[in-house]
Amino acid sequence: MKPLNSNNCNPQKRLSDMMAKKSENSIDIYYTIYQEFFLHAENPSDLLKQVIEFPGNVGDDSLAPQKISQQTVSETIKQYQSFLTSSVDLLIKQNLPLDSFYENLWKVVFCSPTSPKDVESCAIILKSLKSNPALPYFQAIDLLEMDNKEFTSRLEKLRPHITEAIHMFNRHFPQKTQESSQICRLAQSLSFEDACVYWAAIINIIRKSAFTSGYTQSSEDSNPIKHMSE
Structure with a gap:
């Protein structure tokens, strides 16, 4: 057999x-x-x-x-x-x-x-x-909700961190890990809530940079309406 x-x-x-x-x-x-x-x-x-x-x-x-x-x-x-x-x-x-x-x-x-x-x-x-870009699927866990007022307040407090992060983006380091280490460094000492706001701003800047020639911080980054889902 x-x-x-x-x-x-x-x-x-x-x-x-x-x-x-x-x-x-x-x-x-x-x-x-x-x-x-x-x-x-x-x-x-x-x-x-x-x-x-x-x-x-x-x-x-x-x-x-x-x-x-x-x-x-x-x-x-x-x-x-x-x-x-x-x-x-x-x-x-x-x-x-x-x-x-x-x-x-x-x-x-x-x-x-x-x-x-x-x-x-x-x-x-x-x-x-x-081929759907939204798949494969992963369940979101530990979602943080925050109202516009708190988000805007924390964002303003984190303005120096975000400005420094933009500078690091525009340094064009020879290695990607050199760049990412600086962006991560700026979030290490933040509380969980502040870190989420910081990363929200960073993600927004990166997304917009796909349509521009460099990394900038516009007035829209502090617009509280942008925090709320439409």
Whole structure:
């Protein structure tokens, strides 16, 4: 009797191996994955979590797809993209535990009355979820809430720290760790609440710098309205 191949007994390992293949176009791999793993799975949400958390790219998209036409892919994405984006966003806002998030994501996307039932569409949706920038999901913990008045007061107190941090950003150190060590140093002596305000300002400055040629601190950084979610 031939020994059993351990990979055949381990669907998680087989799924990872299939996603790591570079001999097929990605949509062909997702088609095979959905057909072989999801159609009759007892715990499809676990498989969905594994697919979304898989590191790196799937397949080789320089190769022509063989199982689904590019036209079908484009039409399916156009039909479902808005639904997928809003569904993911709504579930993320609930801040569910990890397993509950993927259970609900599976039910909403693949088991609702308007969900597609054919393998082609489901494979395309699976790929779309894998490429969603909001995924993989992590539950937020120990969230700090602070009203505008307190936030603005702490921000003003931390103005020297933030100004020094901006200077360090604009020094252009030869090593990234040299720069990051200075930004972290400025937060080390702060209380947890002050540190959260400091990092909120730093994150805001970094985000804005993606659209500018340097790091600056505008009057918007002290606008209390910016602290509150809209």
